[in-house]
Amino acid sequence: MVKDREQNSNKEKKLLVSLIWNFSTELKLILMALLVIFTLATLLPFIPSSFSLSASDFRFCISRLSSVNTTTTTPTKLSPENNTTTELVLDRVLDNGVIKRTFTGYGSAAYNFVSMSAYRGGVNTFAVIGLSSKPLHVYSHPSYRCEWVPLDPTHDPVSTTGSKILTDWGYGRIYTTVVVNCTFPSTTTPVGGNLILHATTGDPSLNLTDSIPVLTEPPNSVDLTLYTSSTKKKQYDYLYCGSSLYGNLSPQRVREWIAYHARFFGERSHFVLHDAGGIHGDVFEVLRPWIELGRVTVHDIRGQERFDGYYHNQFMVVNDCLHRYRFAAKWMFFFDVDEFMYVPEKETISSVMESLEEYSQFTIEQMPMSSKICYSGDGPARTYRNWGFEKMAYRDVKKVPRRDRKYAVQPSNVFATGVHMSQNLQGKTYHKAEGKIRYFHYHGSISQRREPCRHLFNDSRVVFENNPYVLDTTIRDVGLAVKTFEMRTIGNRLLRTRQ
Incomplete structure (x- = not known):
């Protein structure tokens, strides 16, 4: 009997362990629920009396979850005047049952105006160059007012409406380039003063105005005859305004470009380059001899990268160059550092420009050159020692509608400019100068720090990657003259320049 009772007891224990094991998950959940209940019961006395939950509150929450609200939302907003809250009705149901949604902005997603520069453009005229929020100009009506505050207290401040020019319309990104022309009545802007730009957002619901000091002009710092005399000789005959230089540029290609054009344009020329990160140490060493000779000026514009505009804000950069040197040069050229200007052998740049003096602007036709295939007529060893424009001698002859x-x-004569031409000028534009001047474009060659020749040919006609090319030695033929010019001008300082 004792043995039977012990066996029954053991069976009951095993049954209990089996039940606990099989229902362990459910027991854990029950224990967790009990723990939460005990915790709430412990914390309940410490909860403020103003906080309470009732059955009606639970019913309200359930009804909110079970049906979609399609009427209004009324968040509260703190009023800064009296530190009270006011209700803002964001959504409302129209008579036809459509829910009208509204959008309320806070803070600043983009600046109203980003000032780069301002220059006097005449006896009573100024130009302000900068960036502005593109959506602001697309969906609102921002305006500008200019105020001139003379330093001489005997002269009163004067203001005028600013005329805005959007030079990159259609190309801008978050920011678009704006040139504001400030033309004051008569000669009411004596030398010496401050130019203030009042930039208005034009937002019908929240029209804000920012007053921006854009120019301080010291007394006796401007020669007004610069703007009134038509016979005064310019500092330069030709000035080059370069676009934003960025990326890992090839020092050797830059060396070739500057030597070629310093010879091409002559001693009365100057080159303005804009560094958006592309003029690294090796490139600067190539430019240093020309900077020391006064032939090149470099502007560090890396700070503009904070503002997302088209192509490193090149529209703003070229407009700054235009107005900064507007009265310093007779002619101003706009092209890139992988493009080489050329005039026929019987012509000079001076004779060509004299023939075009009646025009305020002329456009230049492109000769597209391959930067992938090279001419090997000098033999492979010598080919690799040649300069880039000597060996990249195949021209693309594929027919296209327009280049x-x-x-x-x-x-x-120009008020604002672009990348491929200006549409804001007084005077005539000439579009048929291909017989007088052209440019050879070695697309992509400047951005590769390596030997450009990967495919060598010795034929007058080549088909490469389904594209037809012909041998064109126009620029190649002046290679020796360019090298000789560089050696005579700056010596052998750059002989060890690498790709």
Whole structure:
């Protein structure tokens, strides 16, 4: 009997363990629920009396979850005047049952105006160059007012409506380039003063105005005859305004470009380059001899990268260059550092420009050159020692509807400019100068720090990657003259320049 009772007891224990094991998950959940209940019961006395939950509250929450609200939402907003809350009705149901949604902005997603520069453009005229929020100009009506505050207290401040020019319309990104022309009545802007730009957002619901000091002009710092005399000789005959230089540029290609054009344009020329990160140490060493000779000026514009505009804000950069040097040069050229200007052998740049003096602007036709295939007529060993424009001698002859053009202007007649031409000028534009001047475009060659020749040919006609090319030695033929010019001008300082 004792043995039977012990056996029954053991069976009951095993049955209990089996039940606990099989229902362990459910027991854990029950224990967790009990723990939460005990915790709430412990914390309940410490909860403020103003906080309470009732059955009606639970019913309200359930009804909100079970049906979609399609009427209004009324969030509260703190009023800064009296530190009270006011209700803002964001949504409302129209008579036809459509829910009208509204959008309320807070803070600043983009600046109203980003000032780069301002220059006097005449006896009573100024130009302000900068960036502005593109959506602001698309969906609102921002406006500008200019105020001139003379330093001489005997002269009163004067203001005028600013005329805005959107030079990159259609190309801008978050920011678009704006040139504001400030023309004051008569000669009411004596030398010495401050130019204030009042930029208004034009937002019908929240029209804000920012007052921006854009120019301080010291007394006796401006020669007004610069703007009134038509016979005064310019500092330069030709000035190059470069676009934003960025990326890992090839020092050797930059060396070739600057030597070629310093010879091409002559001693009365100057080159303005804009560094958006592309003029690294090796490139600067190539430019240093020309900077020391006064032939090149470099502007560090890396700070503009904070503002997302088209192509490193090149529209703003070229407009700054235009107005900064507007009265310093007779002609101003706009093209890139992988493009080489050329005039026929019987012509010079001076004779060509004299024939175009009646025009304020002329465009220049492109000769597209391959930067992938090279001419090996000198033998492989010598080919690799040649300069880039000596061996990249195959021209693309594929027929296309239109190729890009570059241009030159008489800057004193131009109010704002672009990348491929200006549409804001006084005077005539000439579009048929291909018999007088052209440019050879070695697309992509400047951005590769390596030997450009990967495929060598020795034929007059080549088909490469389904594209037809012909041998064109126009620029190649002046290679020796360019090298000789560089050696005579700056010596052998750059002989060890690498790709």
